[in-house]
Amino acid sequence: MIHDYLVLSVILFCLGVVGVFARRNFFTVFMSVELMLNASNLAFIAFARLQQNMDGHVLALLIMAVAAAEAALALAVVILLHKQTGKLDTNVFSLLKG
Amino acid sequence: MEHSTFYLGMIPLYPLLGAVCIGLFHVLTCKRWQVPPLVYGLLACVGPAMSFFLALRVFFELRALPLDARFFTYKAFTWFSVGDLHLDMGFLADPLSGLMLLFVTFIGTLIHVYSIGYMSGDKSYAKFFAYMNLFLGSMLILVLGDSPVVMFVGWEGVGLCSYLLISYYSEDRDNVLAGNKAFIVNRIGDLGFVLGMGFLFWAIGSHGFDFLSLKANAHMMTESSILIVCLLLFVGATGKSAQIPLYVWLPDAMAGPTPVSALIHAATMVTAGVYMVARFSFLYVEVAAAGMIVAWIGILTALLAAIFGMFQDDIKKVLAYSTVSQLGYMFAGVGVTAYSAGIFHVFTHAFFKALLFLGAGAVIYVLHHEQNIWKMGGLKKKMPITYCTMLIGALALAGCPPFAGFFSKDEILYSALANGHFFIWLIGVLVAAMTAYYTFRMIFVVFHGQPRDQQAYDHAHEAPLVMTVPLIILAIGALFAGFYNLPAIFGGEQMISHWLAPSVADQHPHDSFLLEFFVIATSVAAFAFGLWVAYKRFGKGAEEPVFTGFARFAYHKFYVDELYDAVFVRPYKAIGAEISEGVEPNMTDAPVTGIARLYMRVGTLVKVLQSGYVRVYAIYMVLGLGIMSFILSQSLN
Numbered sequence: 001m002i003h004d005y006l007v008l009s010v011i012l013f014c015l016g017v018v019g020v021f022a023r024r025n026f027f028t029v030f031m032s033v034e035l036m037l038n039a040s041n042l043a044f045i046a047f048a049r050l051q052q053n054m055d056g057h058v059l060a061l062l063i064m065a066v067a068a069a070e071a072a073l074a075l076a077v078v079i080l081l082h083k084q085t086g087k088l089d090t091n092v093f094s095l096l097k098g
Numbered sequence: 099m100e101h102s103t104f105y106l107g108m109i110p111l112y113p114l115l116g117a118v119c120i121g122l123f124h125v126l127t128c129k130r131w132q133v134p135p136l137v138y139g140l141l142a143c144v145g146p147a148m149s150f151f152l153a154l155r156v157f158f159e160l161r162a163l164p165l166d167a168r169f170f171t172y173k174a175f176t177w178f179s180v181g182d183l184h185l186d187m188g189f190l191a192d193p194l195s196g197l198m199l200l201f202v203t204f205i206g207t208l209i210h211v212y213s214i215g216y217m218s219g220d221k222s223y224a225k226f227f228a229y230m231n232l233f234l235g236s237m238l239i240l241v242l243g244d245s246p247v248v249m250f251v252g253w254e255g256v257g258l259c260s261y262l263l264i265s266y267y268s269e270d271r272d273n274v275l276a277g278n279k280a281f282i283v284n285r286i287g288d289l290g291f292v293l294g295m296g297f298l299f300w301a302i303g304s305h306g307f308d309f310l311s312l313k314a315n316a317h318m319m320t321e322s323s324i325l326i327v328c329l330l331l332f333v334g335a336t337g338k339s340a341q342i343p344l345y346v347w348l349p350d351a352m353a354g355p356t357p358v359s360a361l362i363h364a365a366t367m368v369t370a371g372v373y374m375v376a377r378f379s380f381l382y383v384e385v386a387a388a389g390m391i392v393a394w395i396g397i398l399t400a401l402l403a404a405i406f407g408m409f410q411d412d413i414k415k416v417l418a419y420s421t422v423s424q425l426g427y428m429f430a431g432v433g434v435t436a437y438s439a440g441i442f443h444v445f446t447h448a449f450f451k452a453l454l455f456l457g458a459g460a461v462i463y464v465l466h467h468e469q470n471i472w473k474m475g476g477l478k479k480k481m482p483i484t485y486c487t488m489l490i491g492a493l494a495l496a497g498c499p500p501f502a503g504f505f506s507k508d509e510i511l512y513s514a515l516a517n518g519h520f521f522i523w524l525i526g527v528l529v530a531a532m533t534a535y536y537t538f539r540m541i542f543v544v545f546h547g548q549p550r551d552q553q554a555y556d557h558a559h560e561a562p563l564v565m566t567v568p569l570i571i572l573a574i575g576a577l578f579a580g581f582y583n584l585p586a587i588f589g590g591e592q593m594i595s596h597w598l599a600p601s602v603a604d605q606h607p608h609d610s611f612l613l614e615f616f617v618i619a620t621s622v623a624a625f626a627f628g629l630w631v632a633y634k635r636f637g638k639g640a641e642e643p644v645f646t647g648f649a650r651f652a653y654h655k656f657y658v659d660e661l662y663d664a665v666f667v668r669p670y671k672a673i674g675a676e677i678s679e680g681v682e683p684n685m686t687d688a689p690v691t692g693i694a695r696l697y698m699r700v701g702t703l704v705k706v707l708q709s710g711y712v713r714v715y716a717i718y719m720v721l722g723l724g725i726m727s728f729i730l731s732q733s734l735n
Contacts, residue, residue, distance in 0.1 A: 022713075024713075090711065096710045
């Protein structure tokens, strides 16, 4: 039973990774990151259920808080970048190109 | 030692503290208030005066000690201790340094007092006095140092201060160049000193490197190594005391303010070389050849400088060459192992040369910085005190009995002849006649005859009291300093020779009244002859001569400066240019730029990894984490 949850978690995580790798739109990348976070949340909850204690729940709550904070910050950054260039394409911002 | 010797360390400390105080005071106040210059002047005189009183104390304490133990030392702190070399910041008072201390501080103090008047109206008054105090402090370290290394600290200190003070009027490029010249020429001499010191340490330094130990261990050296040390040290002395071939800086050093010239020529700096040779007399007596070289260099310098002195038209340059010439006498004295005679001449010379320079300074001051003697004349009536004191100084310099210079010069000439150095004596007598000639040429041209520049003459007046009082005191010194070492022929006791006997290794010739009488007679005759020729030519007023032939050659100082420039300076510059244009780009720059290029190449290869896209960095991160996780899982299994 735990196995199914973990498989779902891994699938979701891989979807998130592929999203970050492949998509160029800021919001899509951002949603992919959120997807990865929630995939790990799912795994934590599953383990908490398995071991019958609250450790996993605590971590899940913590990740939610972090995700919320990250959303606030990252969305602000995205808005600023958009203001500067008028674009939402990550490839536009490549100042670190060697 | 039951009595405290702490105050020995205070002697150099007072002027040094004075320098620091004046400097700091000036830096702290110059932005806000206009401090009256007199404050700095008085502040500057305190340090030297305190040192003088302590020097008196040293003198009397030394006199109270028994003859065979007439020294005491003070160790301020351990400077460093490496291997065999244990070095203290120590000071040694013995008859030699005691005597030097006395007149260095006395004349130094007088020159400081005089400077208050001479430098009035100068913009950077505080800077001047700070340097002067530093100069005197360095000289006192040099005199008191109990080891060659401590002596060298003072030695370098006076070199530095001479540079600072010679190029004091730094708006003029020539003055700066003169300062540079003094510094660089002194550096050449210092190299000799350092090498000599190193060689001495290599030979006997491991048994203690202070003068007392060195003196005790000198017998362990071989004759040839003593000769090498002596000659290397003498190279240092030629630089500092302006002897052939390194004398060229001293006449140029006239670019500085006149009190500085007086300080350099009379009390500090140039006497250091003679003092150093006398200090190392325990080495110089061991090898006759070393003394002979010193004596010959000295007497030839005396001759050369006297020739130059006869044709100069700058009042200070006449005096400068007379200093070089008198220093030559001193070296001739110490060279023929008459160390006390040499130091005695240093002592008397300090009085009359300081007097002459300060007198010349007074003339220059009232004539608004005119130094050409052919623009002066007839100043006798306008400046009676300056004239009288300078006349005394000139008589002392020219060696007229019974003035100070006569006795000391006579002592040197007598020692030379009595020790069998006939030609040194002969040249010495010749130089004595020339000295009388050029000294009185200057006196006659400046003070006698008709004024050559009527406008300047009308404005001339006697110098202020703060300048004339030191002149009078020094004139008394120039009159009577010679009597301290009155030879037996005049019923004297040769007090200075006896006083110095424990410090220096004099070799006394057999006293012969006949010989001494002969030497005195020839000296007086030489003086009279020189004076007569000078009077004949310049006594009634003379016009500026046009030099031809030999005189022209001598007027241009035998083109020695130009020769040095062609032989040393230009080739050196050419080598420098060659190195900077040929060697440097190809030999040293090439590897450096090569390495830089290598990094550039590698960088261009690696830079493709830096795409700048966020996605790609994310891939790197995941890949890295994956690899780490993989390794971790492997190691856990």
